[in-house]
Amino acid sequence: xxxxxxxxxxxxxxxxxxxxxxxxxxxxxxxxxxxxxxxxxxxxxxxxxxxxxxxxxxxxxxxxxxxxxxxxxxxxxxxxxxxxxxxxxxxxxxxxxxxxxxxxxxxxxxxxxxxxxxxxxxxxxxxxxxxxxxxxxxxxxxxxxxxxxxxxxxxxxxxxxxxxxxxxxxxxxxxxxxxxxxxxxxxxxxxxxxxxxxxxxxxxxxxxxxxxxxxxxxxxxxxxxxxxxxxxxxxxxxxxxxxxxxxxxxxxxxxxxxxxxxxxxxxx
Numbered sequence: 001x002x003x004x005x006x007x008x009x010x011x012x013x014x015x016x017x018x019x020x021x022x023x024x025x026x027x028x029x030x031x032x033x034x035x036x037x038x039x040x041x042x043x044x045x046x047x048x049x050x051x052x053x054x055x056x057x058x059x060x061x062x063x064x065x066x067x068x069x070x071x072x073x074x075x076x077x078x079x080x081x082x083x084x085x086x087x088x089x090x091x092x093x094x095x096x097x098x099x100x101x102x103x104x105x106x107x108x109x110x111x112x113x114x115x116x117x118x119x120x121x122x123x124x125x126x127x128x129x130x131x132x133x134x135x136x137x138x139x140x141x142x143x144x145x146x147x148x149x150x151x152x153x154x155x156x157x158x159x160x161x162x163x164x165x166x167x168x169x170x171x172x173x174x175x176x177x178x179x180x181x182x183x184x185x186x187x188x189x190x191x192x193x194x195x196x197x198x199x200x201x202x203x204x205x206x207x208x209x210x211x212x213x214x215x216x217x218x219x220x221x222x223x224x225x226x227x228x229x230x231x232x233x234x235x236x237x238x239x240x241x242x243x244x245x246x247x248x249x250x251x252x253x254x255x256x257x258x259x260x261x262x263x264x265x266x267x268x
Contacts, residue, residue: 041061092263098264
């Protein structure tokens with residue numbers, strides 16, 4: 001059966017999701033940070049009977065839906081919940097779980113990314129942290145505009161508009177993310193951030209280097225420092241990527257691919 005979950009289900013939900021904490025960092029973070037009674041978020045679970053163990057979880061965060069299951073689940077039941085929301089925009093999750101919804105909806109766009117994790121300290125991370133070319137600085141709210149002045153000129157972040165500033169500011173204010181950066185002559189020349197931080201893991205995002213300062217190992221040093229600090233806190237690091245250059249950087253630091261992530265945008 002599928003039922004809406006509540007605060008009384010917190011322990012069971014986090015235990016179920018924790019079996020694959022890296023893949024579930026968004027789900028875990030949202031439950032830890034927002035609970036079960038927010039207007040912008042709902043959580044449903046499929047159980048074996050009314051009081052049985054969880055088989056699958058579906059989370060709505062605003063107009064996006066994140067399903068998770070470790071085996072067969074009631075796709076049609078979850079699809080009915082999503083379909084009842086006329087503002088539903090996206091389904092995202094591990095490729096295997098997201099793929100189960102292909103026959104339930106029409107999608108206008110689908111994106112697939114590699115999903116990788118760094119679960120333990122490596123010598124490569126340690127070496128990159130010892131790069132003496134830069135001083136790694138930790139950003140505060142007052143640094144948001146200077147950091148976004150860099151990301152504004154990076155093709156990868158084109159079109160983000162005010163969303164980049166809003167997201168960065170919110171993550172710093174809420175403590176669900178942190179940003180490290182390097183500067184020269186008073187300008188930010190490289191940056192790297194985390195988002196969706198929870199008690200078990202965090203996502204690496206927003207890695208950028210000014211075109212005039214590339215191929216100097218700056219981004220590698222910043223990412224390595226993020227990894228070193230978070231691993232010391234007992235958290236694993238996760239990330240998405242879909243280009244060979246990014247793969248080379250992250251795999252050299254010790255990230256290992258653990259699956260594929262799919263984002264499927266609904267056609268209305």
